[in-house]
Amino acid sequence: MGKHKAIKTFHISTFGCQMNLADSSTLAASLTARGYRRVADAGDADLIVFNTCSVREKAEERVFGRLGEISRFKKNKPHVRVAVVGCMAQRLGEKLIEKAPQVDYVLGTDRVFELPDVVGGNEGVSRVMTAFGHENMDAIEAEKETPYAGFVTISRGCDNYCTYCIVPYVRGKERVHAADHIVGCVRKMADEGVVEVTLLGQNVNSYRDGGVDFPDLLRRVVDKTDIPRLRYMTSHPKDLSPKLIDIMAKECRIMPHVHLPLQSGSDRVLEKMGRGYTIEHYRQIIRELRRRLDYVSITTDLMVGFPTETDDDYEQTLQAVGEIQFDAAFMFRYSVRPGTVAEAYPDDVPERVKIQRLRRLIELQKSIGFERNQREVGRVCYSLVEGTSRRSEDIMRARTEGNKTVLVRADGIETGAVVPLRITAADAFTLHGERVESQ
Numbered sequence: 001m002g003k004h005k006a007i008k009t010f011h012i013s014t015f016g017c018q019m020n021l022a023d024s025s026t027l028a029a030s031l032t033a034r035g036y037r038r039v040a041d042a043g044d045a046d047l048i049v050f051n052t053c054s055v056r057e058k059a060e061e062r063v064f065g066r067l068g069e070i071s072r073f074k075k076n077k078p079h080v081r082v083a084v085v086g087c088m089a090q091r092l093g094e095k096l097i098e099k100a101p102q103v104d105y106v107l108g109t110d111r112v113f114e115l116p117d118v119v120g121g122n123e124g125v126s127r128v129m130t131a132f133g134h135e136n137m138d139a140i141e142a143e144k145e146t147p148y149a150g151f152v153t154i155s156r157g158c159d160n161y162c163t164y165c166i167v168p169y170v171r172g173k174e175r176v177h178a179a180d181h182i183v184g185c186v187r188k189m190a191d192e193g194v195v196e197v198t199l200l201g202q203n204v205n206s207y208r209d210g211g212v213d214f215p216d217l218l219r220r221v222v223d224k225t226d227i228p229r230l231r232y233m234t235s236h237p238k239d240l241s242p243k244l245i246d247i248m249a250k251e252c253r254i255m256p257h258v259h260l261p262l263q264s265g266s267d268r269v270l271e272k273m274g275r276g277y278t279i280e281h282y283r284q285i286i287r288e289l290r291r292r293l294d295y296v297s298i299t300t301d302l303m304v305g306f307p308t309e310t311d312d313d314y315e316q317t318l319q320a321v322g323e324i325q326f327d328a329a330f331m332f333r334y335s336v337r338p339g340t341v342a343e344a345y346p347d348d349v350p351e352r353v354k355i356q357r358l359r360r361l362i363e364l365q366k367s368i369g370f371e372r373n374q375r376e377v378g379r380v381c382y383s384l385v386e387g388t389s390r391r392s393e394d395i396m397r398a399r400t401e402g403n404k405t406v407l408v409r410a411d412g413i414e415t416g417a418v419v420p421l422r423i424t425a426a427d428a429f430t431l432h433g434e435r436v437e438s439q
């Protein structure tokens with residue numbers, strides 16, 4: 001097989017957050033528009049793309065593991081091209097090729113969408129591109145994920161520089177898509193039959209395009225498109241405004257789910273993390289959300305073992321979690337990311353203690369999640385059917401307005417439909433429901 005065999009097919013593996021999923025969909029659409037065919041199995045692809053994440057070391061290790069497999073496979077198929085794009089490409093640049101010479105192209109976070117050009121003609125000229133700056137942000141067209149759901153990125157990068165976080169370094173300064181562009185992307189998806197769109201940004205609440213802030217943007221999307229269900233992700237407690245709560249209270253097409261990372265219940269630790277709010281401010285937002293909205297599901301991110309975290313700081317996190325009663329939480333133990341401010345702090349909580357703290361926190365949240373889910377029993381949730389469950393073809397998996405997974409007997413229910421389901425039972429992570437008539 002010759003080294004110069006033409007590239008006809010491609011495969012994309014996506015790591016990390018929903019913003020990467022959104023970018024992979026856009027990239028796949030532009031490769032397809034250039035005549036390349038997407039294949040489900042990397043073994044059938046002439047171009048293998050990894051859209052990567054640098055938030056945790058593990059995510060990077062997994063990519064290196066996959067690259068190791070590919071180098072063996074490339075020996076038999078020398079024409080295959082390998083591209084690493086996104087956060088890891090941005091962070092490592094040339095070093096990535098030094099460490100993994102089987103990689104042909106390294107395109108950083110702002111260069112991802114140049115892959116079709118690079119593959120199409122200029123092979124070898126710019127194998128590594130990591131300069132920041134999109135020439136025209138709004139040339140990036142959002143593409144639906146599935147026939148019924150899509151993500152629309154509203155801003156890229158982040159200006160917050162939380163001391164533990166690598167994102168501002170690998171994604172650059174916050175830049176926003178124009179409000180009209182976002183409305184256009186949502187309208188196009190709605191016209192194509194998409195029923196649920198999630199607006200994405202590292203901190204959606206700091207969105208501002210001229211005089212349009214994030215609540216104004218939601219209002220525009222609701223008023224100027226027919227999208228039945230609208231979500232957003234991620235919120236930042238320092239920027240979530242009463243105006244946002246107000247529009248959520250008024251607009252039933254904005255799904256009643258808020259993902260609001262708390263990280264720690266200790267003001268001292270929050271300050272050291274550079275989060276820009278106190279636990280009391282956070283509590284106040286939760287009180288307002290629950291007071292103004294008839295129903296709201298609140299999820300969070302929590303981190304244990306941040307440098308200098310004492311037993312007392314940790315107890316304050318447990319106490320906050322016990323009081324606030326999250327519907328669900330992503331929980332992590334701190335690990336240093338090179339290049340961040342926190343890298344200079346002593347990583348002084350022993351690994352053994354971090355593990356113990358994380359275990360206890362997970363146990364606590366599991367019992368709270370169970371209790372919160374019991375409250376759903378008897379409610380009717382309009383749920384978007386996303387496909388069959390992992391375990392059985394006879395069971396469908398759907399997502400409630402509050403972003404909870406609900407399982408229901410298939411019985412003719414179709415993927416992509418929004419159906420009323422009465423919740424009949426619940427465990428800590430999943431609801432179980434039955435189909436009822438529309439109410």
Ligand code: SF4
Nearest residue numbers: 158160161162165167
């Ligand atoms: S808000 Fe903080 S944690 Fe979130 S992406 Fe920005 S720097 Fe990272």
